[in-house]
Amino acid sequence: MPSRRTRLRTTAALLGLITVLSLSACGDPADGATDEVSAKGSGNEGLKINLGPDQKRISTAKVESVAALVPAAIRKRGTLEIVNSAGSVPPLDFYATDDRTVIGVEPDIASLVADVLGLKPHYNTVDWANIFVGLDSGKYDAGFGNITVTEERKEKYDFATYRLDNLAFETKKGGGDWKVAGPEDVAGKTIGVASGTNQEKLLVDWSEQNVKNGLKATDIKYYQNASDYYLALGSGRLDAYLGPNPTAAYHAAATGETEIIGTYSGGGAEVQGKIAATTKKDNGLVKALQQALDTVIKNGTYEKVLARWGLTSEAVTSSELNPPGLPKTAP
Template identity: 30%
Template structure:
């Protein structure tokens, strides 16, 4: 999620930037977010720390457990969601599975509300948060983007993807909406704690003539989509991969349409507590390894999101 703090603030997600990236949406349909489940294929469960090439980079307690606990909002297709059999699938679980083979551990995804994931990191409920979370300076420093006040220690990020924010409407309706400024006097639905929410608040302050943007925020993106589908708003907004997937799949492609261009392109990052520098560096090494060996590219291509691919892992690359 493009996380807020403009998908997501201190507790939030942008969850791509290139011209022509909307073409990615066509590929999404071809391939097709508190419970706990293992990510990716079953092969990850057989990973052995004794044979994994990067196992020695992990903290000993995680090597001994053989598990990395992942906080994630598992309702954000195609980044992470549950398939018809209830299995957690998507870009993040597939990347985690590939990284797990390098590290010799399983990534165990636990469902949580997006704007509580960083709190879960602070309380050690999770080892990491991987949930289309945008890497921002506010999140790194523990700043609430709404108030500008420090609310926590902040987190470190291992950046692994790039995504922007898109607007979508009911198909064939509100054709006058092309940009964020066109939303003045209209109602938009978003997921709480995301960059989309931040953008709506920011743009509303710029509206003139008393025509502010009416904003309704939900715990997850699927709830926002349901509200828009029922005609309860003029537009919705979410990270481009998610908006494109919704446009292609909801109602067989008949419910929604993308409008305008994506904005606020920023990196998705795996969030790690500031104190867990060894884990952070191990994740970076694993991500670099799967980029180099081609597994990263296979996942990105599988989900049709090549426009957001990165060529190397970066720590705290968000602005």
């Protein structure tokens, strides 16, 4: 197994911070090593970001009236079987420096919900497809894995929302007054994106719209690795990169080298994308999840979790049950 110092550097690589962020590696306490990085940007200066397995998660009190909504079988068991996927990059759900413990905003929010329900959270980390297989079979109670509400998924699952699903335009810090609010703002710009994603579709649509309106096309460049597009941003080969807002916001906060110049719904102009706790349809748990989420939103612990990971821009003011989701793709 790699040393703890090597594992911490691997975590940094996932963030695309190889050349821009200096980490203190875990090791013998006598040498002063830690599992933390210091935030350097996006108004988070001084914030310590914990990448270690001991997360010291924010907690809250049980609320008896909400806990009473949990189906009897789950109350009797005493655990909330949570399913997630560690395939995402920070800060959603990813492995800590021990290469075993899954950390991030998703397990933090799930932990708060379990607190309100008076249940012990039990995390089950699987690949993305098996989240839904496990929910279908009843093996898991709820999915907390950056799951977007869609109209197609609503046919099989119930949802209680807890975060906006946004995309972000990230650029090198200090690039001037350029902001992105709509298609015309990317005309003639060189923008990076990952292929086969919602953000690619958005960028292509915007570029085509601009050309029809007599503006310049966007020069779209494709990247699959964070380290590659951050090097391109740093060298000026890209004006901006369009990707998931959580990753961009976390990177900007952790390094202070980049900034967000615009966000847009992951659902495009048709509907605001929303991330939600997900259960098998009609299994009786979603109302308890929704009220637990409303509880932590109102008592402030939810806001503390988002701030911990640099995601306050994705906060919601209440949890919604089965709101309008991303539309079905036309056949």
